[in-house]
């Protein structure tokens with residue numbers, strides 16, 4: 001594939017991200033409490049100002065990394081955020097260490113970033129992005145509804 005093709009895909013993704021930006025009220029993207037359960041390995045929990053609560057496993061968040069490289073890779077492979085890479089069926093299952101962040105850092109007041117134990121560090125997870133990928137039943141149902149309308 002040419003570089004032109006790849007660039008087009010990511011510009012398209014960027015436009016989609018900006019369009020989403022308008023849809024969420026400030027309350028919905030302001031976290032009241034953020035828990036990163038690094039030791040337990042159970043993922044990230046956020047309580048939002050509008051009363052909503054979100055939870056993601058670390059593996060899910062790693063596969064939803066919003067850095068340009070990962071977004072582009074998912075676009076090319078047709079994966080949704082959080083969807084793992086397909087494993088080749090012919091290979092014996094290989095041992096993979098459970099995904100965990102080695103470090104979690106605040107990025108200004110608007111985001112957090114993870115130093116994942118696979119060495120990847122470039123994803124900046126904004127509150128807006130995290131809220132837009134909320135995996136609670138209500139949000140997943142809502143996402144499925146709006147996907148069906150497109």
Ligand SMILES: [Zn+2]
Nearest residue numbers: 065067070123
């Ligand atoms: Zn990434």
Ligand SMILES: [Zn+2]
Nearest residue numbers: 134135136139
């Ligand atoms: Zn939700």
